[in-house]
Amino acid sequence: MSGWNEQAIPDQSGHVAVVTGANSGLGYVTARELARKGARVVLACRSEVRGHQAGDRLVTEVPGADVDVVRLDLGDLDSVREFARAYGQSYERLDLLVNNAGVMALPLGSTADGFETQFGVNHLGHFALTGLLLPALLATPGARVVTLSSMMHALANIDIDDLNSERGAYRKWIAYARSKTANLLFTHELARRLCAVGSDVVAAAAHPGYASTNLQTAGPRLAGRKGAERLMEMGNRVFAQSAEAGALPTLYAATAPGVEPDSFAGPSFAMWRGGPGKSWRAGWTLNDTAGERLWAASERLTDVTYDALKG
Numbered sequence: 263m264s265g266w267n268e269q270a271i272p273d274q275s276g277h278v279a280v281v282t283g284a285n286s287g288l289g290y291v292t293a294r295e296l297a298r299k300g301a302r303v304v305l306a307c308r309s310e311v312r313g314h315q316a317g318d319r320l321v322t323e324v325p326g327a328d329v330d331v332v333r334l335d336l337g338d339l340d341s342v343r344e345f346a347r348a349y350g351q352s353y354e355r356l357d358l359l360v361n362n363a364g365v366m367a368l369p370l371g372s373t374a375d376g377f378e379t380q381f382g383v384n385h386l387g388h389f390a391l392t393g394l395l396l397p398a399l400l401a402t403p404g405a406r407v408v409t410l411s412s413m414m415h416a417l418a419n420i421d422i423d424d425l426n427s428e429r430g431a432y433r434k435w436i437a438y439a440r441s442k443t444a445n446l447l448f449t450h451e452l453a454r455r456l457c458a459v460g461s462d463v464v465a466a467a468a469h470p471g472y473a474s475t476n477l478q479t480a481g482p483r484l485a486g487r488k489g490a491e492r493l494m495e496m497g498n499r500v501f502a503q504s505a506e507a508g509a510l511p512t513l514y515a516a517t518a519p520g521v522e523p524d525s526f527a528g529p530s531f532a533m534w535r536g537g538p539g540k541s542w543r544a545g546w547t548l549n550d551t552a553g554e555r556l557w558a559a560s561e562r563l564t565d566v567t568y569d570a571l572k573g
Contacts, residue, residue: 265537279356283306283362286316289362292360298324305332334363338374339387339564346395356395368380378425380438381427389566392409405463408515415544416439443544464522468512503529
Protein backbone atom coordinates (compact mmCIF):
# COMPACT_ATOMS: atom_id res chain seq x y z
CA MET A 263 0.00 0.00 0.00
CA SER A 264 3.03 2.35 -0.15
CA GLY A 265 1.75 3.76 -3.46
CA TRP A 266 -1.71 4.48 -2.06
CA ASN A 267 -2.81 8.11 -2.21
CA GLU A 268 -5.93 10.25 -1.88
CA GLN A 269 -7.04 9.37 -5.42
CA ALA A 270 -7.58 5.78 -4.26
CA ILE A 271 -10.17 6.78 -1.65
CA PRO A 272 -13.41 4.97 -2.52
CA ASP A 273 -16.57 6.94 -3.19
CA GLN A 274 -17.99 8.22 0.10
CA SER A 275 -21.38 9.39 -1.16
CA GLY A 276 -24.07 8.87 1.47
CA HIS A 277 -21.52 8.53 4.26
CA VAL A 278 -21.26 10.76 7.30
CA ALA A 279 -17.86 11.42 8.88
CA VAL A 280 -16.88 13.23 12.07
CA VAL A 281 -13.32 14.57 12.19
CA THR A 282 -12.08 16.09 15.44
CA GLY A 283 -9.63 18.98 15.23
CA ALA A 284 -10.64 19.52 11.61
CA ASN A 285 -9.92 23.24 11.41
CA SER A 286 -6.22 22.85 10.56
CA GLY A 287 -3.38 20.46 9.76
CA LEU A 288 -4.03 16.76 9.42
CA GLY A 289 -7.67 17.07 10.47
CA TYR A 290 -8.43 19.66 7.82
CA VAL A 291 -6.78 17.63 5.06
CA THR A 292 -8.62 14.50 6.20
CA ALA A 293 -11.97 16.29 6.21
CA ARG A 294 -11.31 17.91 2.84
CA GLU A 295 -10.42 14.67 1.08
CA LEU A 296 -13.42 12.84 2.54
CA ALA A 297 -15.66 15.68 1.37
CA ARG A 298 -14.02 15.59 -2.06
CA LYS A 299 -15.14 11.97 -2.34
CA GLY A 300 -18.72 12.82 -1.43
CA ALA A 301 -18.92 12.34 2.34
CA ARG A 302 -20.92 14.67 4.52
CA VAL A 303 -18.28 15.86 6.96
CA VAL A 304 -18.78 17.25 10.45
CA LEU A 305 -15.89 19.48 11.49
CA ALA A 306 -15.63 19.03 15.26
CA CYS A 307 -13.57 22.00 16.46
CA ARG A 308 -12.83 23.63 19.80
CA SER A 309 -13.14 27.10 18.28
CA GLU A 310 -16.33 27.72 16.34
CA VAL A 311 -14.72 30.73 14.67
CA ARG A 312 -11.78 28.70 13.35
CA GLY A 313 -14.13 25.86 12.52
CA HIS A 314 -16.31 28.05 10.33
CA GLN A 315 -13.24 29.60 8.71
CA ALA A 316 -12.06 26.09 7.88
CA GLY A 317 -15.49 25.17 6.57
CA ASP A 318 -15.53 28.20 4.28
CA ARG A 319 -12.05 27.37 3.03
CA LEU A 320 -13.02 23.75 2.43
CA VAL A 321 -16.08 24.68 0.37
CA THR A 322 -13.88 27.01 -1.68
CA GLU A 323 -11.43 24.17 -2.38
CA VAL A 324 -14.16 21.57 -2.89
CA PRO A 325 -17.18 23.33 -4.44
CA GLY A 326 -20.40 21.64 -3.42
CA ALA A 327 -18.87 19.99 -0.34
CA ASP A 328 -21.37 19.05 2.35
CA VAL A 329 -19.87 20.41 5.57
CA ASP A 330 -21.20 21.05 9.03
CA VAL A 331 -19.32 22.73 11.92
CA VAL A 332 -20.07 21.75 15.52
CA ARG A 333 -18.16 22.91 18.58
CA LEU A 334 -16.24 20.23 20.47
CA ASP A 335 -13.77 20.85 23.30
CA LEU A 336 -12.18 17.51 24.15
CA GLY A 337 -10.77 19.03 27.32
CA ASP A 338 -14.27 19.51 28.71
CA LEU A 339 -16.48 16.44 29.12
CA ASP A 340 -19.60 18.63 29.25
CA SER A 341 -18.69 19.84 25.76
CA VAL A 342 -18.18 16.25 24.60
CA ARG A 343 -21.63 15.31 25.88
CA GLU A 344 -23.20 18.36 24.24
CA PHE A 345 -21.56 17.49 20.92
CA ALA A 346 -22.88 13.92 21.09
CA ARG A 347 -26.36 15.18 21.99
CA ALA A 348 -26.36 17.65 19.09
CA TYR A 349 -25.06 14.98 16.71
CA GLY A 350 -27.81 12.57 17.72
CA GLN A 351 -30.45 15.20 16.99
CA SER A 352 -29.14 15.81 13.48
CA TYR A 353 -27.85 12.44 12.28
CA GLU A 354 -29.01 8.83 12.48
CA ARG A 355 -25.83 7.24 11.17
CA LEU A 356 -22.08 7.61 11.58
CA ASP A 357 -19.88 5.89 9.02
CA LEU A 358 -16.57 7.25 10.21
CA LEU A 359 -15.26 8.79 13.40
CA VAL A 360 -11.73 10.17 13.08
CA ASN A 361 -10.25 10.88 16.51
CA ASN A 362 -7.65 13.26 15.13
CA ALA A 363 -7.42 16.22 17.53
CA GLY A 364 -4.59 16.35 20.01
CA VAL A 365 -2.08 18.40 21.94
CA MET A 366 1.65 17.73 22.22
CA ALA A 367 4.35 18.45 24.78
CA LEU A 368 2.43 21.16 26.60
CA PRO A 369 3.51 22.63 29.94
CA LEU A 370 1.82 21.03 32.94
CA GLY A 371 -1.86 21.93 32.96
CA SER A 372 -5.28 20.43 33.50
CA THR A 373 -8.54 20.06 31.61
CA ALA A 374 -11.86 21.48 32.76
CA ASP A 375 -12.44 18.20 34.62
CA GLY A 376 -9.06 18.22 36.36
CA PHE A 377 -7.15 15.70 34.22
CA GLU A 378 -3.58 16.26 33.04
CA THR A 379 -4.08 18.07 29.75
CA GLN A 380 -2.43 15.66 27.33
CA PHE A 381 -4.00 12.53 28.81
CA GLY A 382 -7.34 14.31 29.20
CA VAL A 383 -7.54 15.69 25.66
CA ASN A 384 -5.72 13.03 23.65
CA HIS A 385 -7.23 9.98 25.33
CA LEU A 386 -10.10 10.64 27.74
CA GLY A 387 -11.88 13.15 25.50
CA HIS A 388 -11.83 10.75 22.57
CA PHE A 389 -12.73 7.78 24.76
CA ALA A 390 -15.84 9.64 25.95
CA LEU A 391 -16.71 10.88 22.46
CA THR A 392 -16.48 7.42 20.92
CA GLY A 393 -18.58 5.89 23.68
CA LEU A 394 -21.29 8.52 23.37
CA LEU A 395 -21.40 8.12 19.56
CA LEU A 396 -21.29 4.32 19.75
CA PRO A 397 -25.03 3.80 19.10
CA ALA A 398 -24.75 5.65 15.76
CA LEU A 399 -21.62 3.69 14.84
CA LEU A 400 -23.23 0.34 15.67
CA ALA A 401 -26.30 1.28 13.62
CA THR A 402 -24.20 1.97 10.51
CA PRO A 403 -23.00 -1.04 8.46
CA GLY A 404 -19.25 -0.97 7.90
CA ALA A 405 -18.56 1.95 10.23
CA ARG A 406 -15.01 2.71 11.34
CA VAL A 407 -13.28 4.46 14.23
CA VAL A 408 -9.77 5.71 13.44
CA THR A 409 -7.72 7.09 16.32
CA LEU A 410 -4.48 8.97 15.76
CA SER A 411 -1.46 7.94 17.76
CA SER A 412 2.19 8.84 17.17
CA MET A 413 5.54 7.15 16.67
CA MET A 414 6.43 8.95 19.91
CA HIS A 415 4.30 6.41 21.79
CA ALA A 416 7.45 4.29 21.88
CA LEU A 417 8.97 6.62 24.49
CA ALA A 418 6.73 5.41 27.31
CA ASN A 419 4.11 2.92 28.40
CA ILE A 420 1.19 4.15 30.46
CA ASP A 421 1.39 4.07 34.26
CA ILE A 422 -2.06 2.85 35.26
CA ASP A 423 -1.45 4.09 38.81
CA ASP A 424 -0.40 7.57 37.66
CA LEU A 425 -2.51 8.38 34.62
CA ASN A 426 -2.44 12.10 35.40
CA SER A 427 1.36 12.28 35.76
CA GLU A 428 1.18 13.43 39.37
CA ARG A 429 4.16 11.50 40.73
CA GLY A 430 7.57 13.13 40.54
CA ALA A 431 8.61 15.91 38.19
CA TYR A 432 6.34 16.49 35.22
CA ARG A 433 7.97 15.46 31.94
CA LYS A 434 5.91 16.78 29.06
CA TRP A 435 7.28 14.42 26.41
CA ILE A 436 6.74 11.37 28.60
CA ALA A 437 3.19 12.55 29.33
CA TYR A 438 2.64 12.94 25.60
CA ALA A 439 4.04 9.48 24.85
CA ARG A 440 1.80 7.94 27.50
CA SER A 441 -1.26 9.59 25.96
CA LYS A 442 -0.32 8.20 22.55
CA THR A 443 0.20 4.74 24.04
CA ALA A 444 -3.27 5.15 25.57
CA ASN A 445 -4.65 5.84 22.06
CA LEU A 446 -3.27 2.53 20.84
CA LEU A 447 -4.41 0.58 23.90
CA PHE A 448 -7.87 2.09 23.46
CA THR A 449 -7.95 0.96 19.83
CA HIS A 450 -6.76 -2.51 20.83
CA GLU A 451 -9.41 -2.93 23.52
CA LEU A 452 -12.18 -1.37 21.45
CA ALA A 453 -11.42 -3.72 18.56
CA ARG A 454 -11.47 -6.69 20.94
CA ARG A 455 -14.81 -5.69 22.46
CA LEU A 456 -16.42 -5.01 19.08
CA CYS A 457 -15.34 -8.43 17.89
CA ALA A 458 -16.71 -10.07 21.05
CA VAL A 459 -20.24 -8.80 20.32
CA GLY A 460 -20.04 -9.66 16.62
CA SER A 461 -19.99 -6.06 15.39
CA ASP A 462 -18.55 -5.19 11.99
CA VAL A 463 -17.39 -1.77 13.19
CA VAL A 464 -13.63 -1.54 12.58
CA ALA A 465 -11.44 0.18 15.17
CA ALA A 466 -8.04 1.06 13.71
CA ALA A 467 -5.22 3.49 14.42
CA ALA A 468 -2.86 5.62 12.36
CA HIS A 469 0.00 8.06 12.74
CA PRO A 470 1.40 10.70 10.38
CA GLY A 471 5.13 10.23 10.89
CA TYR A 472 6.75 13.64 11.00
CA ALA A 473 4.27 15.96 9.33
CA SER A 474 4.40 19.74 9.29
CA THR A 475 1.51 21.08 11.39
CA ASN A 476 1.06 23.62 14.16
CA LEU A 477 1.09 20.80 16.73
CA GLN A 478 4.89 20.95 17.10
CA THR A 479 5.03 24.66 17.83
CA ALA A 480 2.05 24.95 20.19
CA GLY A 481 3.92 23.68 23.26
CA PRO A 482 6.94 26.03 23.00
CA ARG A 483 4.63 28.93 22.16
CA LEU A 484 2.47 28.36 25.24
CA ALA A 485 5.59 28.05 27.39
CA GLY A 486 6.96 31.33 26.00
CA ARG A 487 10.05 29.60 24.60
CA LYS A 488 10.64 31.54 21.41
CA GLY A 489 13.90 29.78 20.61
CA ALA A 490 12.33 26.33 20.83
CA GLU A 491 9.37 27.51 18.76
CA ARG A 492 11.70 28.75 16.00
CA LEU A 493 13.66 25.48 16.14
CA MET A 494 10.48 23.44 15.67
CA GLU A 495 9.44 25.68 12.78
CA MET A 496 12.82 25.09 11.13
CA GLY A 497 12.50 21.34 11.66
CA ASN A 498 9.09 21.42 10.01
CA ARG A 499 10.51 23.20 6.97
CA VAL A 500 13.58 20.98 6.58
CA PHE A 501 12.57 17.48 7.70
CA ALA A 502 8.80 17.15 7.83
CA GLN A 503 6.51 15.97 5.09
CA SER A 504 3.42 18.00 4.27
CA ALA A 505 0.13 17.75 6.11
CA GLU A 506 -1.29 16.31 2.87
CA ALA A 507 1.20 13.44 3.01
CA GLY A 508 0.84 13.06 6.77
CA ALA A 509 -2.93 12.59 6.47
CA LEU A 510 -2.65 9.66 4.07
CA PRO A 511 -2.27 6.94 6.76
CA THR A 512 -5.44 8.25 8.43
CA LEU A 513 -7.32 8.32 5.14
CA TYR A 514 -6.09 4.81 4.35
CA ALA A 515 -7.25 3.44 7.71
CA ALA A 516 -10.54 5.28 7.29
CA THR A 517 -11.47 4.24 3.76
CA ALA A 518 -9.32 1.54 2.17
CA PRO A 519 -10.92 -1.86 1.63
CA GLY A 520 -9.77 -4.67 3.89
CA VAL A 521 -8.42 -2.61 6.79
CA GLU A 522 -8.11 -4.97 9.75
CA PRO A 523 -9.35 -4.24 13.27
CA ASP A 524 -6.57 -3.00 15.57
CA SER A 525 -4.26 -2.29 12.63
CA PHE A 526 -1.82 0.62 12.80
CA ALA A 527 -1.05 2.55 9.61
CA GLY A 528 1.81 4.99 9.20
CA PRO A 529 4.34 6.27 6.66
CA SER A 530 6.11 3.41 4.94
CA PHE A 531 9.68 4.77 5.20
CA ALA A 532 11.03 4.19 8.71
CA MET A 533 7.74 5.43 10.21
CA TRP A 534 8.90 8.89 9.14
CA ARG A 535 7.54 9.73 5.70
CA GLY A 536 6.18 8.23 2.50
CA GLY A 537 2.95 6.50 1.52
CA PRO A 538 0.89 4.59 4.07
CA GLY A 539 2.00 1.17 5.23
CA LYS A 540 1.73 -1.14 8.19
CA SER A 541 3.51 0.50 11.11
CA TRP A 542 5.55 -0.98 13.93
CA ARG A 543 4.10 -0.52 17.41
CA ALA A 544 5.43 -1.20 20.88
CA GLY A 545 4.42 -4.55 22.31
CA TRP A 546 2.84 -2.94 25.34
CA THR A 547 0.12 -1.46 23.10
CA LEU A 548 -1.14 -5.00 22.44
CA ASN A 549 -1.36 -6.07 26.07
CA ASP A 550 -4.89 -7.27 26.86
CA THR A 551 -4.58 -6.75 30.61
CA ALA A 552 -3.30 -3.18 30.19
CA GLY A 553 -6.09 -2.46 27.73
CA GLU A 554 -8.74 -3.75 30.12
CA ARG A 555 -7.34 -1.75 33.05
CA LEU A 556 -7.10 1.46 31.03
CA TRP A 557 -10.64 0.91 29.77
CA ALA A 558 -12.01 0.45 33.30
CA ALA A 559 -10.17 3.56 34.52
CA SER A 560 -11.40 5.58 31.55
CA GLU A 561 -15.02 4.61 32.16
CA ARG A 562 -14.66 5.60 35.80
CA LEU A 563 -12.95 8.92 35.07
CA THR A 564 -15.32 10.00 32.28
CA ASP A 565 -18.51 8.35 33.55
CA VAL A 566 -19.05 7.10 29.99
CA THR A 567 -19.79 3.39 29.78
CA TYR A 568 -19.94 1.33 26.60
CA ASP A 569 -23.03 -0.60 27.65
CA ALA A 570 -23.70 -1.94 24.14
CA LEU A 571 -20.37 -3.81 24.25
CA LYS A 572 -21.01 -5.49 27.57
CA GLY A 573 -22.08 -9.13 27.66
